[in-house]
Amino acid sequence: MAAPSQPRGGPGTPPRREALALDVSAQAPSASTPAGESQRQGPSSATAVEEQFSIPTGYGDDRIVLMVKDPWWLFAYWDIHPNTERTARRQLLPHEVAGLHSILRVYDVTGIDFPAQPAHASCDISLSDLATNWYIHVDAPNRSFIVEIGLLANGGRFLPLARSNRVTTPRFGPSDVIDEAWMTTDEAYWKLAGTLGVGVSSSPLGWSALLGQALSSGGWSSVSVLGQGRPSLVRGFWCRVDADLVIHGSTEPRAAVTIQGHPVTVRKDGTFSLRVALPDGTQTITIDATSPDGRHIRTVTPIVTLAWSGSLTSTAHRSPRTTGRRMAPKPESGGAS
Amino acid sequence: MERRGLLALVLHTHLPFVRHPEHPAFLEERWLFEAITETYLPLLERFQRLANDGVPFRITMSFTPPLLAMLADGMLQGRYVHHLDQLIELTEKEIQRTQWLPPFHRLALFYHHRFTTARRLYVDVYRRNLIHPFRELSDRGLLEPIASCATHGYLPLMETQPAAVRAQIQVGIQAFERAFGKRPLGFWLPECGYHPGHDAILKEFGIRYFLMDAHGILFGSPRPKYGAYAPVMCPSGVAAFGRDLESSKSVWSAEEGYPGDDDYREFYRDVGFDLEYDYVRPYLNGDGLRLNTGIKYYRITGKTNEKQPYDPDRALEKAVQHAGNFMFNREKQTEFLRSVMDRAPIIVSPYDAELFGHWWFEGPDWLEVLIRKIHAEQKTIRLVAPSDYFHEYPTSQVIEPTMSSWGYGGYSEVWLNGANDWIYRHLHKMADEMTRLANAHPRPDPLRSRLLNQMARELLLAQSSDWAFILKTQTHTAYAYRRLRDHLARFSYLSDAVRQGLVDEPWLSAAEAKDNLFPFLDYRVYASSV
Numbered sequence: 001m002a003a004p005s006q007p008r009g010g011p012g013t014p015p016r017r018e019a020l021a022l023d024v025s026a027q028a029p030s031a032s033t034p035a036g037e038s039q040r041q042g043p044s045s046a047t048a049v050e051e052q053f054s055i056p057t058g059y060g061d062d063r064i065v066l067m068v069k070d071p072w073w074l075f076a077y078w079d080i081h082p083n084t085e086r087t088a089r090r091q092l093l094p095h096e097v098a099g100l101h102s103i104l105r106v107y108d109v110t111g112i113d114f115p116a117q118p119a120h121a122s123c124d125i126s127l128s129d130l131a132t133n134w135y136i137h138v139d140a141p142n143r144s145f146i147v148e149i150g151l152l153a154n155g156g157r158f159l160p161l162a163r164s165n166r167v168t169t170p171r172f173g174p175s176d177v178i179d180e181a182w183m184t185t186d187e188a189y190w191k192l193a194g195t196l197g198v199g200v201s202s203s204p205l206g207w208s209a210l211l212g213q214a215l216s217s218g219g220w221s222s223v224s225v226l227g228q229g230r231p232s233l234v235r236g237f238w239c240r241v242d243a244d245l246v247i248h249g250s251t252e253p254r255a256a257v258t259i260q261g262h263p264v265t266v267r268k269d270g271t272f273s274l275r276v277a278l279p280d281g282t283q284t285i286t287i288d289a290t291s292p293d294g295r296h297i298r299t300v301t302p303i304v305t306l307a308w309s310g311s312l313t314s315t316a317h318r319s320p321r322t323t324g325r326r327m328a329p330k331p332e333s334g335g336a337s
Numbered sequence: 338m339e340r341r342g343l344l345a346l347v348l349h350t351h352l353p354f355v356r357h358p359e360h361p362a363f364l365e366e367r368w369l370f371e372a373i374t375e376t377y378l379p380l381l382e383r384f385q386r387l388a389n390d391g392v393p394f395r396i397t398m399s400f401t402p403p404l405l406a407m408l409a410d411g412m413l414q415g416r417y418v419h420h421l422d423q424l425i426e427l428t429e430k431e432i433q434r435t436q437w438l439p440p441f442h443r444l445a446l447f448y449h450h451r452f453t454t455a456r457r458l459y460v461d462v463y464r465r466n467l468i469h470p471f472r473e474l475s476d477r478g479l480l481e482p483i484a485s486c487a488t489h490g491y492l493p494l495m496e497t498q499p500a501a502v503r504a505q506i507q508v509g510i511q512a513f514e515r516a517f518g519k520r521p522l523g524f525w526l527p528e529c530g531y532h533p534g535h536d537a538i539l540k541e542f543g544i545r546y547f548l549m550d551a552h553g554i555l556f557g558s559p560r561p562k563y564g565a566y567a568p569v570m571c572p573s574g575v576a577a578f579g580r581d582l583e584s585s586k587s588v589w590s591a592e593e594g595y596p597g598d599d600d601y602r603e604f605y606r607d608v609g610f611d612l613e614y615d616y617v618r619p620y621l622n623g624d625g626l627r628l629n630t631g632i633k634y635y636r637i638t639g640k641t642n643e644k645q646p647y648d649p650d651r652a653l654e655k656a657v658q659h660a661g662n663f664m665f666n667r668e669k670q671t672e673f674l675r676s677v678m679d680r681a682p683i684i685v686s687p688y689d690a691e692l693f694g695h696w697w698f699e700g701p702d703w704l705e706v707l708i709r710k711i712h713a714e715q716k717t718i719r720l721v722a723p724s725d726y727f728h729e730y731p732t733s734q735v736i737e738p739t740m741s742s743w744g745y746g747g748y749s750e751v752w753l754n755g756a757n758d759w760i761y762r763h764l765h766k767m768a769d770e771m772t773r774l775a776n777a778h779p780r781p782d783p784l785r786s787r788l789l790n791q792m793a794r795e796l797l798l799a800q801s802s803d804w805a806f807i808l809k810t811q812t813h814t815a816y817a818y819r820r821l822r823d824h825l826a827r828f829s830y831l832s833d834a835v836r837q838g839l840v841d842e843p844w845l846s847a848a849e850a851k852d853n854l855f856p857f858l859d860y861r862v863y864a865s866s867v
Contacts, residue, residue: 047359050822050823050827053830054822055763056763058762065497065761065762068749069754070746070748071748075753077761133758133759167496170739170740170741171556171558175556175557175559178559181734184562188677189564192555244434262436276435277435283437
């Protein structure tokens with residue numbers, strides 16, 4: 001169960017807002033609510049109902065539900081009210097109590113009307129008292145099952161507490177039934193299945209491998225818009241270093257400034273800035289500022305060198321010093337003033 | 338029948354309902370924005386270009402109601418335009434910043450062009466509602482839109498609540514009809530999750546066909562004569578088309594599929610993570626956590642962390658090659674199938690639409706080139722929608738397919754495992770409760786009717802298979818958990834209100850405004866006939 005619970009109740013009693021009384025005479029027979037407990041106070045804010053709600057661990061409704069996971073596995077969850085179990089225990093004779101424990105009894109009910117007719121087979125699964133669900137390995141495609149949860153007493157008496165719905169596992173492999181109007185041969189069947197070119201030989205075993213390849217969003221999470229985990233592409237330590245250069249300065253508000261001949265925006269307060277990704281090597285940067293009336297020009301030409309030593313690339317041999325990379329952007333001339 | 342085989346490309350288009358008016362910006366709403374920019378707009382642009390060039394084609398797309406609702410939602414439309422404006426601003430800065438690094442400068446211009454084009458298409462051409470152009474493609478006979486479940490509920494795990502299964506199907510079809518103005522011919526079972534008997538419900542609503550995974554048909558009974566290369570008729574009279582795994586593999590497979598090619602764009606290198614924090618901070622979400630912006634400068638390069646700059650021309654060339662390869666393989670496959678079958682095989686290739694463009698950036702190019710090549714360069718296969726098949730072959734073999742899905746393992750394991758199995762206890766309880774109340778209130782007063790309808794919305798939203806999927810994949814799990822809790826909480830609160838006859842009307846209005854999809858919903862779809 002991955003359902004963390006949150007403390008119930010909020011700070012103070014929220015003010016009741018406009019509450020309209022409905023015509024209760026047409027009320028339904030009492031229906032239990034999923035919350036188990038009700039929020040009787042009006043919510044204080046748009047999200048109070050949600051924030052104050054904790055997902056209940058159960059509903060105490062004495063039921064067991066059986067689901068099919070795949071041709072070999074079933075899943076059952078259940079919810080037995082403590083009173084139901086207490087009532088059942090009262091039926092026990094004193095000598096039956098020792099060793100009493102909860103079990104799932106799994107019935108193979110393929111093609112029969114259970115419990116009017118007896119099950120083909122059954123098996124018991126001993127449960128830990130804390131369990132509220134279980135994966136059941138029936139290992140039986142194309143069979144039908146019902147499970148009961150109950151107490152197994154010393155001496156073998158079984159006190160069922162709840163019985164599940166019926167489920168049928170899917171067939172895994174070709175059907176034995178062949179329609180005369182649509183005759184096919186084993187060979188043709190497997191040719192059509194084998195066109196896959198994915199190692200499906202004439203047996204369902206190849207299919208198990210194939211279905212495990214996850215050719216859909218359901219299996220390959222990164223394809224989905226929803227699943228954007230960022231896997232490290234190559235395992236191991238990594239590091240990236242890049243250098244941006246910010247050239248900034250100020251002049252008269254309506255002056256024109258170009259850097260490498262490209263105009264840059266001069267803000268209302270006369271400041272300007274330019275951010276550039278710095279390539280390796282030496283850059284000679286020409287910055288021209290022209291006065292608003294066009295009469296005065298100032299030019300500065302900082303020279304910037306980006307040089308690297310060391311390497312971030314993983315190397316074949318293990319040397320502790322190979323990832324020591326230094327970065328040396330050095331302004332070699334006067335900056336803009 | 339002029340061609341030897343038929344090819345049906347099917348794009349399944351879905352996002353969970355993520356709309357949070359209570360926050361000014363919400364991280365998960367970006368799922369929609371990214372899908373619009375990277376998938377829906379590029380696909381529309383290419384389909385319309387093909388149509389305008391007179392290239393005949395048929396393509397099938399399923400649209401889920403949560404996505405349709407979000408595409409038509411004014412608040413999200415406005416937020417999307419803002420999102421694009423932010424990206425355009427960032428690319429403007431990037432154009433400047435990269436001016437001394439030509440390969441990156443070119444990419445900054447490339448993205449700036451893409452985002453400004455997206456904005457022009459979205460705002461000026463499509464008037465912010467993408468349903469219209471899809472509908473237009475449908476009216477022109479190029480697109481076969483098909484319906485899906487109300488909120489992408491995974492039906493095989495709803496089997497103990499037949500009314501909930503019916504509601505997922507019925508509300509899904511109602512939402513489709515409102516969006517497309519016609520009845521759907523086909524139906525996409527979420528995750529291709531089929532359980533015997535659900536076809537009968539589809540039949541009631543006039544559905545002609547649905548899609549499922551190959552093994553569901555191959556292991557059906559009686560044994561299928563044509564494998565998964567012809568539809569089979571379920572006992573109810575609805576046809577089931579099986580997925581072709583060979584063509585699926587060439588696109589889906591993480592190892593061998595086209596999208597993993599070294600020349601294609603690397604998904605996991607994004608400026609949102611790569612650039613200096615303060616510089617990108619204005620383009621992150623309110624919490625300031627780094628995220629994918631969609632501006633990605635590198636190609637896959639290989640199994641290395643030393644990525645090379647992305648080259649769109651080189652990638653396009655590769656997409657052309659891959660389209661040729663896909664077509665060639667389908668031709669060969671058709672010839673082989675033809676040697677075993679006495680009718681033309683239909684190869685059904687379904688993919689998540691968001692795979693194209695979002696994950697596989699070059700996917701929309703690949704698709705356009707594939708369609709052009711199929712039209713111009715070969716005579717073996719013809720593009721069809723599944724429903725076209727019945728004109729060629731009106732009769733199909735009657736088979737009961739087996740329970741199956743297209744998820745990992747082929748059954749329900751993705752949505753039923755130790756990470757998410759706890760949710761069914763609650764989902765089933767809610768569904769039972771909903772049916773009980775629907776039976777008890779056949780003729781409600783207006784206010785109670787609103788309460789019950791909102792309950793049904795909360796139930797449907799909680800049933801979205803996405804939450805189970807996210808819990809399983811361990812990304813965004815806090816969000817999935819929160820959504821389940823919120824819908825459960827509102828459902829429970831509403832249920833109490835119905836029972837006690839007390840309503841906090843402003844709260845109800847707020848809930849209706851928040852979870853506002855399915856305005857037409859009538860909770861009585863949950864009534865059981867027992």
